[in-house]
Amino acid sequence: MNATQEKHIAVVGGTFDPIHYGHINLGRAALSALHLDEVWFMPSGSNNYRSDMGIRAEKHHREAMVKMAIAGEERFAFSDWECAQPGSTYTSRTFAQLNATFPEVTWYYVVGADTLHSLKYWEEPELICNSVVLLAAGRGEQVTSGELQATAQTLRTNYGADIRFIPWEDMPVSSTQVRARYREGSFAREDLPPGVYDYMTSHHLYQSLEWLSDQEILDRCDATPEERGYYERLATMLTPRRLRHCLGVMHMAMLLADGYRNVSMEQARLAGLLHDCGRTENNALNALGHAPAGAQVARRLFGVKDESVLSAIRWHTTGRPGMTELEKVIFVADYIEPFRGHMLHLDKARRIAYTDLNQAVTFMGESTVRYLESRGEDIDPITLETVNYYRGLLKKQPIPGQYQ
Ligand SMILES: [Fe+2]
Ligand SMILES: [Fe+2]
Numbered sequence: 001m002n003a004t005q006e007k008h009i010a011v012v013g014g015t016f017d018p019i020h021y022g023h024i025n026l027g028r029a030a031l032s033a034l035h036l037d038e039v040w041f042m043p044s045g046s047n048n049y050r051s052d053m054g055i056r057a058e059k060h061h062r063e064a065m066v067k068m069a070i071a072g073e074e075r076f077a078f079s080d081w082e083c084a085q086p087g088s089t090y091t092s093r094t095f096a097q098l099n100a101t102f103p104e105v106t107w108y109y110v111v112g113a114d115t116l117h118s119l120k121y122w123e124e125p126e127l128i129c130n131s132v133v134l135l136a137a138g139r140g141e142q143v144t145s146g147e148l149q150a151t152a153q154t155l156r157t158n159y160g161a162d163i164r165f166i167p168w169e170d171m172p173v174s175s176t177q178v179r180a181r182y183r184e185g186s187f188a189r190e191d192l193p194p195g196v197y198d199y200m201t202s203h204h205l206y207q208s209l210e211w212l213s214d215q216e217i218l219d220r221c222d223a224t225p226e227e228r229g230y231y232e233r234l235a236t237m238l239t240p241r242r243l244r245h246c247l248g249v250m251h252m253a254m255l256l257a258d259g260y261r262n263v264s265m266e267q268a269r270l271a272g273l274l275h276d277c278g279r280t281e282n283n284a285l286n287a288l289g290h291a292p293a294g295a296q297v298a299r300r301l302f303g304v305k306d307e308s309v310l311s312a313i314r315w316h317t318t319g320r321p322g323m324t325e326l327e328k329v330i331f332v333a334d335y336i337e338p339f340r341g342h343m344l345h346l347d348k349a350r351r352i353a354y355t356d357l358n359q360a361v362t363f364m365g366e367s368t369v370r371y372l373e374s375r376g377e378d379i380d381p382i383t384l385e386t387v388n389y390y391r392g393l394l395k396k397q398p399i400p401g402q403y404q
Contacts, residue, residue, distance in 0.1 A: 005104045006104055006105075006106065007037045007038075007102075007104055007105045007106070008034065008035065008036050008037055008105070008106050008108065009036065009037055009038045009039070009040055009102075009105050009106075009107060009108065010027070010030040010031075010034070010036050010038075010039045010040070010107075010108035010109070010110050010135060011039075011040045011042050011079070011095075011098075011107065011108065011109050011110065011132075012026050012027050012030070012039060012040070012041050012042070012110045013042050013043075013044060013082070013091065013094075013109070014043070014044060014175075015043065015044050015046055015062065015175065016041070016043045016044075016062050016065065016066050016175070017056055017057050017062055017175050017179070018057060018062065018065045018175060018178060018179075018192065018196055018200060018205070019041070019062075019065050019066045019069045019175075019192075019193060019196060020171075020173050020174075020175060020178055020191075020192055020193070020196075021171055021173060021191075021192070021193060022170070022171040022173045022174070023041070023069075024069060024070070024073070024193055025168065025169065025171060026110050026112070026137055026168065027039040027041065027070075027073070027076055027110065028073075029110070029137045029166050029167065029168040030108065030110045030135050030137070030166060031075060032166075032167075033135070033164075033166035033167065034108070034135070034164075034166070036075065036108070037075070038075050038076075038077050039075060039076050039077070039110070040077050040078070040079040040081075041066050041069075041070050041076060041077070041078055041079065042079040042080075042081055042082055042094075043059070043062050043063055043066055043080075043082065043083050044082050044083075044088075044089060045059070045082035045083045045084070045085050045086075045087070045088065045089040046059070046088055046089075053208050053209055053210070053338050054204075054205075054206075054207060054208050054209040054210075054212070054220070054251075054338070055206060055207070055208055056206070057200075057203075057205045057206065058254070058255055058258055059083055059258045059259065060083075060258045060265070061199070061203060061205060062083075063078070063080060063083055064199060065195075065196045065199050065200070066078055068193070068194065068195035068196060068199060069192075069193035069194070069195065069196055070193075071194075071195075081094060081097075081098065082094055084261055085261075086259055086260045086261065086354075087259070087354065087355055090122075090123040090124065091109070091122060091123070091128055092122070092123050092124035092125070092127040092128045092131070093123075093124075093127075095107055095109065095127075095128060095131035095132050096127060096131055098131075099131050106133065107131065107132045107133070108132060108133045108134075108135050109128070109132040109133070109134055109135065110135045110137060110166075111134060111135070111136055111137065112136075112137055112138065112168075112170065113136040113137060113138030113142055113143050113148055113165065113168075114138070114142075114148075115136070116134070116136055116148060116151050116152055116155065116163070117147075117148075117151050119134075119155060120154075120155070120158075125155075125159055126158075126159040126160075128159075129155060129159035129160055129161035129162075130159070130160060132162075133162045133163075133164060134155075134161060134162065134163045134164070135164055135166050136148075136152070136163055136164070136165050136166070137165075137166050137167070137168030137170075138165065138167075138168055138170065139167075139168070139169065139170055140167065142170070143165040143167075152165075173191075178191075178192070179206045182200060182206055183206055183207065202219065203219055203220050203222075204216045204219055204220050205220075209248070209251065209338045209339075210338070210339070214231070214243065214244065214247055217247045217250075217251060218231060218247070220251065221247075221250055221251055221254055221269055223250075223269065223273075224266075227269065227270060227273055230270075230273060230274060230302055231243075231247075231273065233301075233302070234246060234273070234274070234277060237277065237280045238276065238277075238279065238280060242276060242279060244339055245276065245337060245339055245340075246272070246273055246274070246275065246276055246277075247273070248337030248338050248339040248340070249272040249273075249275055249276075249330070249333045249334050249337045250269055250272035250273040251272070251337070251338065252272065252332075252333035252336060252337040252338065253268035253269060253271065253272030253329050253330055253333040254268055254269050254272065255333075256268065256329045256332065256333060256353065256354075256357075257269075257329060259354055260325065260329075260357065262325050263325045263326050263329050264326070267306065267308055267309050267312075267326055268326060268329050268330070268333075270304070270306070270309050271308075271309045271312040271313055271316075271326060271329075271330045272330060272333055274294070274298045274302060274304065274309075274313060275291075275294065275312070275313050275316045275330055275334060276290065276294060277294045277297045277298055277301070277302065277313070278290040278291065278292075278293035278294025278295070278296070278297045278298075278313075279294065290317070291313065291314055291315065291316050291317040291318070292314055294313045294314070294316075295310045295311070295313045295314035298310055298313050308324065308326050309326070311324065311326075311327060312324070312326045312327045312329070312330040312331075313330070315327050315330075315331065316330045316331055316334050317334075317380075317383075318380050318382040318383045318386060319331045319361060319365060319382070319383065319386035319387075319390075320382055320385070320386055321385055321386060321389035321390075322389065323361065323386075325357065328357045328358070328360070328361050329357070331361060331364070332353050332357065332360045332361060332364060335349060335364045335367075336349050336350045336353055336364075344367055344370075344371065345363075345367060348363075349363055349364055349367070358390055358393050358394065359394060361386070361390045362387065362390040362391055362393075362394055362396070365383060365386050365387035365390065366387055366391075366399070368383060369383060369384065369387055369399060384399065387399055
């Protein structure tokens, strides 16, 4: 390798929920202490599970705030390395992948000095220590304390860690404090990096969706003017409760698309909003018939031409074998949307949904079958076909029944 190609890049990681000046100063401290080519701000790819009720910010909102906060800062760069992956990510795996992908780069990981104390409890601490140079940022008396030096020495001895202390004026601010004070209304715009406060308020972040009006949920979802028009039309067709459910499915579909990144967020949002447009009050169609009717209503009344969206509306109640990713997202979002209060095992269903969509479809299909059986209601043959198809993918036996 040509020595001139070598690069030195430091990573500042975290959930950035939201990003604040403490994070920015961590990056600045690294730049001041070493000759670095870049500092990457890399939001963690946490799986949105904690944001489904809206108390935490959605992944794409966290990313947007980081981009705003570092704009114009020399040698600061945004990285979606972790956010682009579904599910939770681990620092150890991230740096192992970064080393494999960019062999010319020496990687540094910037942490608050106190973080060293907890490093041994992280996932695969030895792999972290072997993959990066740890830049432990702290105040003078903090980094020279016997306790911290002893911890650093233990990490060097046990894991071969390369730890360098860098001066940093720790700031009395944390994301937890920011969220709490923001909810109390005691936070000012200038207390956060440029743009972050305005972004938080315009998207109504850090507030439960239950507290938000319908219009505020549309803001939270970045709904387009066209989608807002669809909402107004839906409001003349559906009960307020059904309308609210549609907004919940819209938000949840957006979260799942945000998590998996193989589904268009725009398609997920639109299909979520319109998925129950066939379930009008004066429509005699039962729980099953409203889905194919909805696809027709979306096409004829709303003018939706996107066949993928129409198909997701068509199959949202029964599912079908071999669903597209968008169809799975709508099927699952309908089951776990934030305003659902009565479904069985809802918490478990939500956790699965952020981990594996095929498992989620299976779990929710099985729950639906059990529920209908317990009430002695008819089960649509396609529902059973769907459940057994996805059970087959997971190598589970088919559910016995007359429809096999
Ligand atoms: Fe429905
Ligand atoms: Fe629904």
